[in-house]
Amino acid sequence: xxxxxxxxxxxxxxxxDPALISIVALSLKVSLSxxxxxxxxxxxxxxxxxxxxxxxxxxxxxxxxxxxxxPPVVVGLAVYLxxxxxxxxxxxxxxxxxxxMIIAQFVLVLPIIAALxxxxxxxxxxxxxxxLGSLGVTRRRAIPTLLWDARFSxxxxxxxxFGRASAEVGAVLIVGGNIDGITRVMTTAxxxxxxxxxxxxxxxxxxxxxxxxxxINAAAYLISExxxxxxx
Amino acid sequence: xxxxxxxxxxLILSLGLATTAWAQAPxxxxxxxxxxxxxxxxxxxxxxxxxxTGIEVRVVAVGTGxxxxxxxRGDADILLVHDTAGEEKFIAEGYGIARTxxxxxxxxxxxxxxxxxxxxxxxxxxxxxxxxxxAQVPFASRGDDSGTHRTELRMWELAGIKPGGSWYRExxxxxxxxxxxxxxxxxxxxxDRATWIAFDNRQNLEILFEGDKALFNQYGSVLINPxxxxxxxxxxxxxxxxxxxxxxxxxxxxxYKLRGQQLFFPNAE
Amino acid sequence: xxxxLSLSSLLPLxxxxxxxxxxxxxxxxxxxxxxxxxxxxIVMGPNGAGKSLLMRLCHGLLQPTSxxxxxxxxxxxxxxxxxxxxxxxxxxxxxxxxxxxxNVCYAxxxxxxxxxxxxxxxxxxxxHMGLAALAQRPARVLSGGEQQRLALARAWALRPDILFLDxxxxxxxxxxxxxxxxxIEEFHRAGTRIVxxxxxxxxxxRLADEVVFMxxxxxxEQTPAERFFEAPASLExxxxxxxxxxx
Numbered sequence: 001x002x003x004x005x006x007x008x009x010x011x012x013x014x015x016x017d018p019a020l021i022s023i024v025a026l027s028l029k030v031s032l033s034x035x036x037x038x039x040x041x042x043x044x045x046x047x048x049x050x051x052x053x054x055x056x057x058x059x060x061x062x063x064x065x066x067x068x069x070x071p072p073v074v075v076g077l078a079v080y081l082x083x084x085x086x087x088x089x090x091x092x093x094x095x096x097x098x099x100x101m102i103i104a105q106f107v108l109v110l111p112i113i114a115a116l117x118x119x120x121x122x123x124x125x126x127x128x129x130x131x132l133g134s135l136g137v138t139r140r141r142a143i144p145t146l147l148w149d150a151r152f153s154x155x156x157x158x159x160x161x162f163g164r165a166s167a168e169v170g171a172v173l174i175v176g177g178n179i180d181g182i183t184r185v186m187t188t189a190x191x192x193x194x195x196x197x198x199x200x201x202x203x204x205x206x207x208x209x210x211x212x213x214x215x216i217n218a219a220a221y222l223i224s225e226x227x228x229x230x231x232x
Numbered sequence: 233x234x235x236x237x238x239x240x241x242x243l244i245l246s247l248g249l250a251t252t253a254w255a256q257a258p259x260x261x262x263x264x265x266x267x268x269x270x271x272x273x274x275x276x277x278x279x280x281x282x283x284x285t286g287i288e289v290r291v292v293a294v295g296t297g298x299x300x301x302x303x304x305r306g307d308a309d310i311l312l313v314h315d316t317a318g319e320e321k322f323i324a325e326g327y328g329i330a331r332t333x334x335x336x337x338x339x340x341x342x343x344x345x346x347x348x349x350x351x352x353x354x355x356x357x358x359x360x361x362x363x364x365x366x367a368q369v370p371f372a373s374r375g376d377d378s379g380t381h382r383t384e385l386r387m388w389e390l391a392g393i394k395p396g397g398s399w400y401r402e403x404x405x406x407x408x409x410x411x412x413x414x415x416x417x418x419x420x421x422x423x424d425r426a427t428w429i430a431f432d433n434r435q436n437l438e439i440l441f442e443g444d445k446a447l448f449n450q451y452g453s454v455l456i457n458p459x460x461x462x463x464x465x466x467x468x469x470x471x472x473x474x475x476x477x478x479x480x481x482x483x484x485x486x487x488y489k490l491r492g493q494q495l496f497f498p499n500a501e
Numbered sequence: 502x503x504x505x506l507s508l509s510s511l512l513p514l515x516x517x518x519x520x521x522x523x524x525x526x527x528x529x530x531x532x533x534x535x536x537x538x539x540x541x542x543i544v545m546g547p548n549g550a551g552k553s554l555l556m557r558l559c560h561g562l563l564q565p566t567s568x569x570x571x572x573x574x575x576x577x578x579x580x581x582x583x584x585x586x587x588x589x590x591x592x593x594x595x596x597x598x599x600x601x602x603x604n605v606c607y608a609x610x611x612x613x614x615x616x617x618x619x620x621x622x623x624x625x626x627x628x629h630m631g632l633a634a635l636a637q638r639p640a641r642v643l644s645g646g647e648q649q650r651l652a653l654a655r656a657w658a659l660r661p662d663i664l665f666l667d668x669x670x671x672x673x674x675x676x677x678x679x680x681x682x683x684x685i686e687e688f689h690r691a692g693t694r695i696v697x698x699x700x701x702x703x704x705x706x707r708l709a710d711e712v713v714f715m716x717x718x719x720x721x722e723q724t725p726a727e728r729f730f731e732a733p734a735s736l737e738x739x740x741x742x743x744x745x746x747x748x
Contacts, residue, residue, distance in 0.1 A: 085306030085463065093306050093463075096261055096292060131595035133562050135611050136584040145607070147600045177261075177292035180275070195408025196270050197415075197433035231639040232596050 009204025016033025019181070024143040024212065027185040030098055030172065035113075039158050042110050047143045050125055060106035061118065067111030070105075076174030079104040083175065096177040101185070104171035109161040117150075117159040123148045152224045159220055166213050184213075238368050254296050256397075259288035260468045266377055266406045268306070269293030271426035276488040281475055289470050295406060297377030303327065303454075306461035310469040311454040312476075314424075319452050328366035331454040334476050338449050339383060341441035342427060343420035351420070358445040366393075369398045370419035374410050375402030379449075384422045387446065407413035411437070421480070424449055427497040453477070469471040476500070491500040503511030511572045511586050511662040512538040512694055514559060521554055527552055531568065532720045534661075534713065541685070541695040543726075544703045545741065546715035552698040555715065559696065560589045586614055588656035589665040592672065594648045596640035601632060601651055604640045606653045626658035627651075630684060646677025653684045666690055666697035670704065682708060697744045702742070706730060714738045 012020045050177060081087050083103070094100045095102035101168030102180040124146050134140050147154065180191060186209040194201035240260065247256040269291055271449055277421050278289050292302065296313045303311050313319060314332065340345055341351060342433050349367040354360035364371050373395070374381035388395050405425045414436040423431075428439070453473050456486045458466045473479045479499035485498045514536040520609060521529040529551045534557075536542060544552045557563045558570065562583055572583050597604050605623035614622065630650045635643065640651060649669055657662055666685070670678040689695055698709045699705055705712065709726040714735065721735040735740045 034446040074370070085461065087305075090679065091308070091463075097288065124679065128595055130557075134560060134589040134591075135608050136581070137611050141611065152597075177294075179261075179290040179292060180269075182290050192270070195266065196427075197408055197412060198700055199412075199433050209281070220367050230643060 005111055005206065005226055008201050009208055013125055013208060022181065023184055023186060023189055023215065024208070026098060026183075027166065027209070028189070028212070030185060031105060031162060033102045034165050035158060035162045037102070038106050038109040038113050038161055042113030042161075043147055043154065044143060045114040046119075047121045047147055049114070049118045050122035051139045051142065051146075061115070064111050064115040066107045068115050070108055070111065072108060072168040072170030073174065075107050076171035079107060079175045080170065095175065096183060098176070098183060100175040101172040101183060104175045105165040105168065108168060108171060109165050112164055113157055113161045114159060117154060118119060120150050120153045120157060121146050124153075130219050139200075145192070152228045155224045159217055163213065170197065238251060245454075257288045257316060258286065258465075258468060259290055260309040260465050260472060260474070262310055263289045263292050263294065263299040263302045263305070265296050265299060265313040265314060266293050266408070267314070267380070267424045267427045268312060268359050268496075269435065270408060271430045272490060273426070273485070273488050277481070277484040280474065280480070280484045284475065284480065287471060295374075295376045295378035296382070303456055306464060308456075309464045309466070310456060310472060312451060314449055315382050316450050316452060318379075318382065319454050327457055327460060328454045329457045330476075330495050331452045332473070332477055333499055333501065334451050334453050335498045336448060336481075337425045337446040337498075338442065339380065340406060340423055340439045340497055341420065341427050341447075342406050342428060342437050343440045344418040344436045345438055346418075346436075347440055349420065352440045354441055357387055357441065357446050361387055361391040361393060361442045364399075364420050365393045365395065369406060370417055371395070371400050371419070372410050372414040372419040372421040372475045373400065373402045375404045376409065377408065379405060380404070380422065380424055383447075383449070390446065401441045401447070409466070413425055415463070426490075429493055429495055450499075510538055511583060513573065514663070515571040516559070516573075517569045517571070518685060519558060519565045519570060519671070521563065523559060527566075529558070529565075530719050534665065534720060534723065536694065536696065539692070539694060540706050540710040542711045542713055543691055543709035544696065544698040544713045545700075545702075546706055546721075547741070548700075549717075550715040551718045552715055553667050554721075555713075556589070556667050556696065556698060560587060560665050562589075565694070570597065585659075586662045587665070588659050588661040588663075589667065589695070590649070590652045590656055590669050591624045592668045594652035596648055596651065598642070599639070600637050601627065601643070602636040603642050604651060605655050605658050605718075609658055610659050612659055622658050623654075626654040627662075629657055629687070630681075632655040644677075646673050646680060649673060649677065649681055650684065651680065657684075657688070661693055662697065663694040666695070668698050668700065671700060680706070702744070716741075 001145070048062070051058065079100065080095065083089050083092070083100050085095070089118070094103070128146065128149070132145065139146065167187065169191050172183070172185055173191065175189050176185070176188065178184050178188040186205060190202050190205045190209070192203065270293070271317070274291050282288055282434050286293045292308060294302065296318065299311060299313050300306050300318060300322055304323070311319070311328070319328070322328045323331060339356065343351060348369050349363045351363050352362040354363055374383060382485055399423055403413055405413070407423060408431065410421060411423060411427070411431050413419070413431055415433055415437050418436055453476050455469065455473055456466070458464070482498035486494065488495060516532050516534040520527060521530045532555065540582055543579045544555060546552055554563065558565055578581070592720045597607060600606070602620070602623055606619045609622055610616070624633065624636065627636055630653055630655055632647065632650055635647065643651060646679070665667045670681050671682065682704065683694055685697065697708070711723065712726055712729040713734065714729070714737070716722045720748065721737055722733065726735060730742060732741055
C-alpha cells in the first residue's frame with residue numbers, strides 16, 4: 001500500500017493522505033458509535049442491576065464481569081454467523097459493512113460498560129440511599145440522578161470501553177472483511193501491513209492509533225478533572 | 233462535559249454523513265486470497281475494471297478455505313482463488329456453476345541463505361522436501377487450509393513423507409505472518425511468488441528452489457450458483473468474471489509489476 | 502405549615518409495640534410512643550441506644566419488624582403522601598454534585614412542584630437559611646456548617662409537617678451549631694413538628710419541650726423537658742443528666 005519506512009506513516013499524516021485519513025475516520029466512526037450505543041444501553045443496565053435485588057442477580061453480575069474478557073475473535077465469529085446471508089439476520093445484508101463492525105464492537109464493549117457502571121453506581125447508591133429515600137425518590141427516579149452524579153467515574157468507564165473498541169482487531173477483521181476503502185480501519189490496516197512484512201509502516205500506523213486514543217483520553221481527562229475540581 | 237458531549241455528537245454525525253456518501257455505487261463482493269490482495273494486484277486492476285463498467289469491487293481477502301466458507305454461506309458474489317481441485321469440488325457440491333482459469337504464478341521454496349538442508353542442489357520439489365525432512369531443519373507451514381497450505385500438503389504426499397516432529401511447525405497463519413515467523417526462526421517455507429516479491433521483512437531468507445512444474449499455481453474465477461443464493465448480484469459478478477478473462481482484463485493482470493517483476497501471468501482460454 | 506394547614510395534619514404520630522431486628526438481633530424492643538401535633542421533642546440516650554433507628558422507623562426509611570406506626574390515627578395510609586409531608590436532616594448531609602440552588606430544586610422536583618415555581622421557592626428557602634449568596638456554588642465544596650444549613654433549606658422548601666434531625670450538629674463548631682439551632686426554632690415557629698436526637702445536654706436544654714430517653718434499644722421515658730432535667734423518672738436518665746457514663 002505504501003512505502004515501508006518508519007516515517008512513511010507520519011509523512012502520510014503530514015500530507016493528509018486521503019486513504020489514511022479515511023481509515024482513521026472510519027476507525028473513529030466505528031469505535032465511537034459502538035461505544036456511544038453501548039453507553040446508552042449499558043449505563044441503565046448497570047444502574048438497574050446495582051439498585052434492584054432479583055433472583056439470578058449474582059449470576060448476572062458474574063456473567064457481566066466474565067464477558068468483560070470476551071475474546072474479540074469469538075464475538076466476531078458469532079456476529080459473522082448472525083449477519084451472514086445464511087444466518088438469521090442475513091436478509092439485511094450487513095456483513096462486510098461498517099455497521100457490522102459497529103455491532104461487533106458494541107457486543108464487546110457493552111459488558112465492560114454495564115459491569116463497571118454497576119460497580120460505580122452501587123457504591124454511590126450506598127452513599128445516597130438514605131438521603132434519596134428521605135426525599136421520596138423512587139429507585140427508578142434515582143437512576144438518572146445516580147448516573148448524573150457519578151458522571152466523572154462513568155466517563156472513565158466509557159473510556160475503558162473505548163480503549164477496548166479502538167484496540168481490537170479480531171472482531172472487525174471477521175465481520176468487516178478489511179475491504180480497502182470500505183471496512184479497513186487502523187487495527188486491520190496494521191495487521192495487513194504486518195502480514196505483508198511492512199513492519200516499520202505497521203509500527204508507524206500503530207503509533208498514530210495510539211496517539212489518537214491518547215488524545216481522546218487526555219481531552220476527556222482534562223474536562224472531567226477541571227469540572228471535578230470545580231464541583232467537589 | 234456539555235462541550236465534550238456536543239463535540240462527540242457532532243463528530244459522530246459528520247463521520248456518518250461522510251461515509252454514507254461513498255457507499256452508494258453499484259458494487260460486488262469478491263472473496264479472494266491474501267496473495268492477490270497483499271501483492272497489490274487488486275489495487276492495480278480494480279480501478280481499470282471500475283472505469284470500464286462503473287462497478288466497484290470489494291475484496292475480502294482471506295485464506296482459500298475461508299473464502300470457500302464465505303461463498304458457501306452466500307456472503308460473497310464471486311470467488312477468485314487458487315485451488316483448482318477445491319474449486320471443482322465446490323462446483324460439484326452445487327455451490328458454484330462454472331470456473332475459469334484466469335492467471336497463474338508459481339510457488340517457491342524459501343529458506344535461510346546458509347541452506348543447511350542443501351535444497352538449492354535438489355532436482356525436484358519432492359527431492360528438496362526429502363532433504364529438509366532428512367536434515368530435520370525447521371520448516372514453517374501455513375497450517376490454515378489455504379490454497380498454499382493445500383499445495384504444500386500435496387507436495388509432501390508426492391515426496392512420500394508424512395511431515396511431523398519438532399522441526400515441522402504448523403503456524404495456522406496467513407502467508408505474511410508465516411514469512412515473518414520463518415524469517416525470525418530461519419525456517420524453510422513454501423510461499424507463492426507474488427507474496428514473496430511484495431514481502432519486505434526478509435532478513436536471512438531467499439528463494440532456494442524454484443521452477444518445478446509441480447509448483448505451478450493456478451488462479452480461477454468461480455461463479456456462484458444463483459439457485460442456491462438468489463439474493464447475490466449474479467449479473468454484476470458475471471461482468472467481473474467476463475472482464476477478468478477478456479483481453480482488457482488479461483492485459484491489466486499482465487501489466488502489474490512490482491519491483492520490476494511481473495507477478496501474475498494471464499492464461500484464460 | 503401554611504401549605505399543609507388546608508389539609509388535615511399528619512400528626513399525631515403513634516408507635517405501638519414497635520420492634521426492629523436485624524440479622525437475628527433485636528435492636529429496638531416494643532416501643533410505645535405518641536408524638537402530639539406541636540412542639541420540639543429531643544431524643545436522648547447513649548450511643549447504641551437506638552435513637553437513629555427510632556427516627557428512621559418514624560420517617561419510614563426502615564420498616565418495623567413488628568408493631569404498628571400510625572399517622573393521624575391511620576396505619577400507613579398513603580405512604581407517598583406521608584413521605585411528602587415530612588423531611589429529615591442527617592448527621593452527615595449528602596449533597597448532589599450540582600449547585601446549591603439545584604440541590605433544593607431537585608427536592609422540589611421530586612415532590613412534584615412544577616418547574617416554573619421551583620426556582621422561586623428554592624431561592625426563598627436559601628434566603629431563609631442565609632445561603633442566597635451561595636446559590637450558584639457547587640454544593641459539595643461548601644463547609645460542613647453550610648452544607649447542614651443547605652440540608653435545612655432543602656427541608657424548608659418542602660414545608661414539612663414534621664422534621665426529623667439526627668444529631669445534626671455533632672460535627673459542627675459552635676457558630677455553625679448556633680445557626681442550625683436558630684433554623685430549628687424557625688421551623689418550630691412556622692408550625693413544623695420537630696423531632697431531633699442529640700448527645701449534647703446543653704443543646705437539649707436549649708431546645709427541648711419534651712425529652713424521649715432511650716437506652717439499650719428501649720424507650721425508658723417520655724417526659725416534659727423541665728421535669729426531665731430536674732427529676733428524670735429512670736435511674737439511667739438520672740445518671741445521664743448528671744453526666745455519668747452509662748451504656
